[in-house]
Amino acid sequence: MRQIFIYSLPLFFLMITFISHAYAEEKHVTAPRIEMLGDDTMKKLLQYGESTEQRQMLTSLVGEWDYDLKYWTNKNSEPQFSTGSVVNEMILGDRFLSSKTSVILNIGGQSIPYEGWGVLGYDTTKNAYTSVWVDTLSTGTTVGIGQYNKKTNTLEEKGRFTFPLLKNEQEYRSELELTNDETHKKSIFISDNSGKEFKVLELEFRRKR
Structure with missing residues (x-):
């Protein structure tokens, strides 16, 4: 100490x-x-530095979840499917939601173990939700910022991540739909070279029993 x-x-x-x-x-x-x-x-x-009422949205995600995953390698490809699990817990005096996930991905016919860890919180200085994500597919860091839409119960976020094959940063947009206390859904979108947006990831979560 x-x-x-x-x-x-x-x-x-x-x-x-x-x-x-x-x-x-x-x-x-x-x-x-x-x-x-x-x-x-x-x-x-x-x-x-105080915890705020915005953490209520975060605490609804606390717990262990299973999820069905769909992902697309490009806008014209057929989706690939997998299943995984994630553990969410509040950390640092309930200021941030920590998420740890593991899944086996099928990429190009190969089974690739994947682990990821992220932190989501509400920044009282920026008056916005901010997030950081790291995983075993790259050494880059994904960083996002967004707002919670109370009418649609959706956290809408935009951010950037490092794409290792192109060795540059790419922009993304995500939607976290809080359906109810037992299920929620997350979708992630990127744009192709023409600037047209398409979905690359879709995760449907259900609380573990």
């Missing part, structure tokens, strides 16, 4: 310096930086 605290000190002091500097510039004052980190500033900082 003492080692962790020592290693954390530089990061803590860097945060204090950055916040104090920004606060001083905003107020156009020349007082010592550390003095600018008063009670009001600390309260404001801590408020940004």
Whole structure:
């Protein structure tokens, strides 16, 4: 524990310096930086880190789920099918939803074990849901941002991922439809070279019994 605290000190002091500097510039004052980190500033900082009511959407996804997976290698291909499972849990004081999944993919006639891990949360600074995803198919990171549509019970997200074969970033769009407490559905779309969007992934989740 003492080692962790020592290693954390530089990061803590860097945060204090950055916040104090920004606060001083905003107020156009020349007082010592550390003095600018008063009670009001600390309260404001801590408020940004608090869990919010938007987490209710996230907690509805907590638990163990089985899913049916359909995926398309291009817009004209027939879908491939597989099944998998995912475990969702709230972490870091219920601020983020952690998802860990495993599935066997059939790609080009080969069975490829796949594992993925992601984090989804609500960023109170951006007033948006943000996500990060990593998996065993690449060393890239998928990053997304979006809003929850209460009328349709759908989290609509846009983001970017690294496509290893082309060695560049690609944009995607996703829809997470919260049907009820026992089922939900996620669809992911990308665009072809002409800019026309098509579905590449569809996952239908059902809660494990």
